[in-house]
Amino acid sequence: MASDQQLLDYVLRLADSDLILAQRLGEWVGHGPVLEEDIALTNVGLDLLGQARLWFAYAGEVEGRQVGSSGAGRSEDEFAYMREGGGFRNLLLAEQPNGNYADTTARQFYFDVWHELLLRNLAVSRDRRIAEIAAKALKEVMYHAERSADWVIRLGDGTELSHTRMQSGIDDLWMYTGEMFAADDTDLALAAEGVAADVGALLPAWRDRVAAVLDLATLTMPSAAWMQRGGKQGVHSEHLGHLLAEMQSLQRAHPGAQW
Amino acid sequence: MSHEWPLWEIFIRSQHGLAHKHVGSLHAPDAEMAVKNARDVYTRRNEGVSIWVVRSADIVASSPGKKEPMFEPASSKVYRHPTFFPMPDEVNHI
Numbered sequence: 001m002a003s004d005q006q007l008l009d010y011v012l013r014l015a016d017s018d019l020i021l022a023q024r025l026g027e028w029v030g031h032g033p034v035l036e037e038d039i040a041l042t043n044v045g046l047d048l049l050g051q052a053r054l055w056f057a058y059a060g061e062v063e064g065r066q067v068g069s070s071g072a073g074r075s076e077d078e079f080a081y082m083r084e085g086g087g088f089r090n091l092l093l094a095e096q097p098n099g100n101y102a103d104t105t106a107r108q109f110y111f112d113v114w115h116e117l118l119l120r121n122l123a124v125s126r127d128r129r130i131a132e133i134a135a136k137a138l139k140e141v142m143y144h145a146e147r148s149a150d151w152v153i154r155l156g157d158g159t160e161l162s163h164t165r166m167q168s169g170i171d172d173l174w175m176y177t178g179e180m181f182a183a184d185d186t187d188l189a190l191a192a193e194g195v196a197a198d199v200g201a202l203l204p205a206w207r208d209r210v211a212a213v214l215d216l217a218t219l220t221m222p223s224a225a226w227m228q229r230g231g232k233q234g235v236h237s238e239h240l241g242h243l244l245a246e247m248q249s250l251q252r253a254h255p256g257a258q259w
Numbered sequence: 260m261s262h263e264w265p266l267w268e269i270f271i272r273s274q275h276g277l278a279h280k281h282v283g284s285l286h287a288p289d290a291e292m293a294v295k296n297a298r299d300v301y302t303r304r305n306e307g308v309s310i311w312v313v314r315s316a317d318i319v320a321s322s323p324g325k326k327e328p329m330f331e332p333a334s335s336k337v338y339r340h341p342t343f344f345p346m347p348d349e350v351n352h353i
Binding site: 034035036037039040043143146147150154 | 264285286287288289291292295296298299300303
């Protein structure tokens with residue numbers, strides 16, 4: 001039987017990957033290669049931020065009903081701004097730096113394809129709140145996945161320079177994709193009850209979709225087997241600390257500040 | 260880089276039953292991306308249910324220099340407007 005703590009961890013993983021990736025995309029504001037892309041990528045970031053808020057709100061509810069709790073869990077802001085790096089449960093992929101536009105596109109593409117498959121599963125979760133949030137988020141994420149695939153194809157099958165950069169982005173981030181499909185005790189306990197998705201089972205569909213897009217993009221699918229992991233358990237790359245320093249600085253200096 | 264991308268004119272239909280209306284233009288590498296960019300630039304606040312994109316270069320326009328021969332003859336022909344008929348009071352929307 002899965003515990004409330006496991007459910008809380010699981011919901012925070014969903015929230016944190018959305019939040020951290022949204023923050024990364026926010027770093028592109030005003031720096032996009034063209035105005036249209038600047039707006040489009042920011043839209044994706046804002047979609048993810050909105051989804052993170054829904055997950056955080058639910059995480060607060062779950063925390064509030066835990067045994068021994070005062071009845072009120074943490075707020076969205078407390079989750080986002082008042083936790084240390086080790087408390088974050090996001091995928092390592094989400095926190096990787098933006099790099100050039102091809103790197104950002106590769107990161108987004110890997111994430112979006114996984115995210116869509118995951119949400120399709122969660123939309124039929126036996127946890128009603130998870131199912132509702134997933135169904136709402138899925139509509140946005142289907143667009144994200146289409147858009148990032150479009151860019152992988154255009155950059156991969158573009159000029160010699162864009163092809164080289166797109167291939168580097170695809171290669172460099174490959175080792176962060178394994179974590180998306182590596183289930184731990186929390187995943188397994190919740191999946192057994194039909195609450196969480198069986199992430200391992202998403203891998204074949206993910207590989208097929210990624211392979212099809214890379215093929216159209218005239219890019220080579222990486223084959224390295226070794227994968228980084230740890231983000232879901234709170235073990236992060238050095239990049240997360242820098243990201244949090246910027247994201248959290250205002251709330252750390254002025255706790256509870258609002259505008 | 261943006262100057263290498265063609266310009267596209269964007270038409271949005273705001274709801275079923277209304278015609279597409281020109282809302283502006285943007286740059287995009289091809290038609291498919293123009294539709295996506297238009298979605299992100301022009302429909303973020305629920306403005307539309309359908310998008311058309313047309314390459315700006317493909318639009319044939321009347322010349323501003325020929326404004327007088329094109330349009331001025333119409334302004335003196337008031338009888339082309341249906342304003343000379345007494346309308347019954349019950350008819351409101353004409």
